[in-house]
Amino acid sequence: MSTSSAASKPRKVLGIAQSLGTANGDTHQDVPPTVPTPLLNDAQRREMFVFMLRAREFDLAMIRLYRQGRAFGGVYSQIGNEATSVGSCSALRASDALFPMHRSVGAHFVRGQELKTLLKNFLAREGSAMRGTDGTGHYADVEKKVFGNVSHLGAMIPVAAGYVLAAKMRGEPTVALTYIGDGGAQTGEFHEAMNFASVQRLPLVLVIENNQYAYSTPNKDEFACKRLSDRAAGYGCFGETIDGTDLERVYESCFYAVERARNEGMPSIIETLTMRMRGHAEHDDAGYVPKEVFAYWDKRDPIKRYEQFVIERGIMTATEIQDLRATLAAEMNATIDEVIALPFPKAEEGRKLVFVE
Amino acid sequence: MFIDTQAAKNQMFTLFTRFMAELTYLQALSDALRYEMRRDESVFLIGEDIATYGGAFRITQGFAQEFGRKRVIDTPISEAAIIGAAIGASLNGMRPVAEMQFMDFVTNGFNQIVNVAATTAYRWGIGVPIVVRGPSGGGVGGGPFHSRNSEAWFAHASGVKVVCPAFPADAKGLLLASIRDNNPVVFYEHKGLYRKIKEDVPEGEYVVPLGKARVVRQGRDASIISYGSSVHDALAVADELSNEGVEIEVVDIRTLVPFDEETVLASVRKTNRVLVAHEAVLTAGFGGEIAARIADKAFEYLDAPVRRLAAFDAPTPFAPTLEQEVLPNKAKMMDEMMRLLAY
Numbered sequence: 286m287s288t289s290s291a292a293s294k295p296r297k298v299l300g301i302a303q304s305l306g307t308a309n310g311d312t313h314q315d316v317p318p319t320v321p322t323p324l325l326n327d328a329q330r331r332e333m334f335v336f337m338l339r340a341r342e343f344d345l346a347m348i349r350l351y352r353q354g355r356a357f358g359g360v361y362s363q364i365g366n367e368a369t370s371v372g373s374c375s376a377l378r379a380s381d382a383l384f385p386m387h388r389s390v391g392a393h394f395v396r397g398q399e400l401k402t403l404l405k406n407f408l409a410r411e412g413s414a415m416r417g418t419d420g421t422g423h424y425a426d427v428e429k430k431v432f433g434n435v436s437h438l439g440a441m442i443p444v445a446a447g448y449v450l451a452a453k454m455r456g457e458p459t460v461a462l463t464y465i466g467d468g469g470a471q472t473g474e475f476h477e478a479m480n481f482a483s484v485q486r487l488p489l490v491l492v493i494e495n496n497q498y499a500y501s502t503p504n505k506d507e508f509a510c511k512r513l514s515d516r517a518a519g520y521g522c523f524g525e526t527i528d529g530t531d532l533e534r535v536y537e538s539c540f541y542a543v544e545r546a547r548n549e550g551m552p553s554i555i556e557t558l559t560m561r562m563r564g565h566a567e568h569d570d571a572g573y574v575p576k577e578v579f580a581y582w583d584k585r586d587p588i589k590r591y592e593q594f595v596i597e598r599g600i601m602t603a604t605e606i607q608d609l610r611a612t613l614a615a616e617m618n619a620t621i622d623e624v625i626a627l628p629f630p631k632a633e634e635g636r637k638l639v640f641v642e
Numbered sequence: 643m644f645i646d647t648q649a650a651k652n653q654m655f656t657l658f659t660r661f662m663a664e665l666t667y668l669q670a671l672s673d674a675l676r677y678e679m680r681r682d683e684s685v686f687l688i689g690e691d692i693a694t695y696g697g698a699f700r701i702t703q704g705f706a707q708e709f710g711r712k713r714v715i716d717t718p719i720s721e722a723a724i725i726g727a728a729i730g731a732s733l734n735g736m737r738p739v740a741e742m743q744f745m746d747f748v749t750n751g752f753n754q755i756v757n758v759a760a761t762t763a764y765r766w767g768i769g770v771p772i773v774v775r776g777p778s779g780g781g782v783g784g785g786p787f788h789s790r791n792s793e794a795w796f797a798h799a800s801g802v803k804v805v806c807p808a809f810p811a812d813a814k815g816l817l818l819a820s821i822r823d824n825n826p827v828v829f830y831e832h833k834g835l836y837r838k839i840k841e842d843v844p845e846g847e848y849v850v851p852l853g854k855a856r857v858v859r860q861g862r863d864a865s866i867i868s869y870g871s872s873v874h875d876a877l878a879v880a881d882e883l884s885n886e887g888v889e890i891e892v893v894d895i896r897t898l899v900p901f902d903e904e905t906v907l908a909s910v911r912k913t914n915r916v917l918v919a920h921e922a923v924l925t926a927g928f929g930g931e932i933a934a935r936i937a938d939k940a941f942e943y944l945d946a947p948v949r950r951l952a953a954f955d956a957p958t959p960f961a962p963t964l965e966q967e968v969l970p971n972k973a974k975m976m977d978e979m980m981r982l983l984a985y
Binding site: 419451 | 686712713715717718720721722723725726727728729730731732733734735736738753754757758761763764765766767768769800801803824825
């Protein structure tokens with residue numbers, strides 16, 4: 286089962302992550318170097334880097350809009366989680382299905398979702414995919430095989446399992462990838478779904494984004510096992526814990542998980558260690574997170590880490606990256622202006638489509 | 643013109659036997675599932691002990707042999723996974739029928755129905771063609787956890803259709819309609835009726851549309867609006883009163899969502915007295931909704947306040963004495979009817 290010698294490095298990171306907040310938390314450990322995976326070429330790396338940058342721009346823009354009072358509802362950023370969502374989703378084929386979570390904006394971009402489409406959803410404007418009935422990344426796009434979540438986290442894991450159960454019945458090689466946090470991993474549906482998927486040998490990959498906190502509750506108050514991936518042993522599926530701020534590792538791990546799912550019908554639990562660098566949502570200042578914890582993870586910012594890697598490998602120069610960021614920011618601002626100018630959906634939409642024909 | 647009477651008789655007999663069979667409520671459900679699985683490859687069954695064992699009530703006996711274990715799936719005791727997987731499969735082109743071994747256990751999959759299935763059409767414009775079906779109802783000594791009538795919970799969810807057949811033919815026809823519906827349907831079978839009643843059920847294709855109430859017995863003096871097991875109490879009351887020259891109209895609403903308001907109101911306008919009856923508990927029961935609609939839309943036709951008969955507000959108890967005390971029955975319905983007629 287899981288955890289080969291390759292996972293011994295992440296184990297150390299986990300130890301520190303989990304002991305933060307205790308007397309011996311070593312917050313000064315150096316950031317490990319990014320080791321390239323043989324599975325990626327530089328063109329793919331560049332593309333994935335752009336997805337991460339775009340996700341970051343998106344989150345920063347939403348935070349700005351929230352502060353300006355132009356966004357409403359909760360703004361849940363994925364700052365700190367970009368490598369996890371971009372790296373994992375990039376391991377899928379177009380024919381595979383994605384069941385994202387609320388902090389998966391990077392995965393939406395990997396799936397080819399238009400910025401404008403996302404913004405219309407997040408800002409509940411006319412013509413949005415959900416007609417204003419719901420917001421954020423909860424939408425579905427059947428063509429792109431993206432099926433958004435409900436706020437009851439854990440609920441979509443059995444749904445993702447059922448999606449590939451249907452595919453398996455028809456002999457189609459579809460894999461489903463879904464996410465859960467360290468918080469949602471404690472739900473009954475998590476357990477029922479992973480057990481069912483393992484019994485049925487369904488091609489399901491579950492990425493647990495362990496970003497250290499479920500709202501204000503730290504890992505130590507959420508679970509007593511060492512790693513969340515340890516649970517795989519109890520289900521009879523594959524499990525491993527990896528550094529979720531290292532794009533190369535996330536891609537590699539998820540690539541093999543997707544292959545295992547497709548070829549062997551072996552579900553996987555991939556726990557990615559990362560950090561939610563903001564509050565639960567923007568109303569929350571995350572004052573319960575010790576400063577050293579933020580400092581520790583700030584050094585491991587997935588974008589900073591990958592930027593250094595990209596420059597060192599000569600994939601892009603610092604100037605090119607700067608220019609790219611400016612282009613992405615300009616694109617973001619122009620699209621926001623365009624979407625913000627749209628009206629809200631018509632009120633009568635609220636009375637439509639409780640049922641389909 | 644020469645008529646071969648024997649041949650005609652044979653033909654009639656063939657037609658009759660081809661189109662009708664006397665089935666129990668339970669057999670009618672099996673017949674519906676088998677018919678639809680033969681007709682439509684996207685239909686499959688998922689639940690606990692339904693394949694090897696054939697279901698706790700044997701509704702799917704022989705199904706695994708006929709359709710294979712791919713289409714008749716025995717699962718762990720995991721109602722959320724059963725219903726969740728059904729939803730996921732329905733998003734991928736299938737029409738799953740999920741069995742709750744007892745409808746009481748639907749609570750363990752409640753989140754999947756009310757938050758995932760019920761909101762999908764509204765949020766995504768995509769249908770979730772699943773049926774969650776199973777035995778409900780008391781009167782069989784099932785106790786608090788094998789007797790509950792929880793249909794009103796789902797009527798309150800918005801986005802779920804709720805079906806409660808009272809007769810074998812309706813059980814079949816409504817189940818076929820439910821499987822073919824593109825929306826989530828929670829299908830309440832009454833376990834007390836499973837082997838108790840038999841009637842002629844059309845063979846093969848037989849669909850009863852959702853959202854159409856049925857006037858089971860015509861009357862003029864009062865109406866009983868009900869569904870499920872209470873319909874049979876209502877018919878017994880009507881039979882008895884008919885001997886005394888009182889004609890009770892019995893309306894079986896058959897589906898709570900969609901609710902056939904028109905048929906109910908038409909009956910009220912005709913008889914001017916109405917008793918709303920169900921086996922589920924009184925408070926916040928669906929009968930309250932029916933009574934409110936009648937008060938709102940047929941007030942001026944009423945010669946008496948709308949009466950309600952339902953279970954006493956308590957879990958369904960185990961001992962027969964207690965169970966009879968809390969559940970409605972024919973005698974209690976007769977009492978209510980006498981009060982209604984005396985008003």
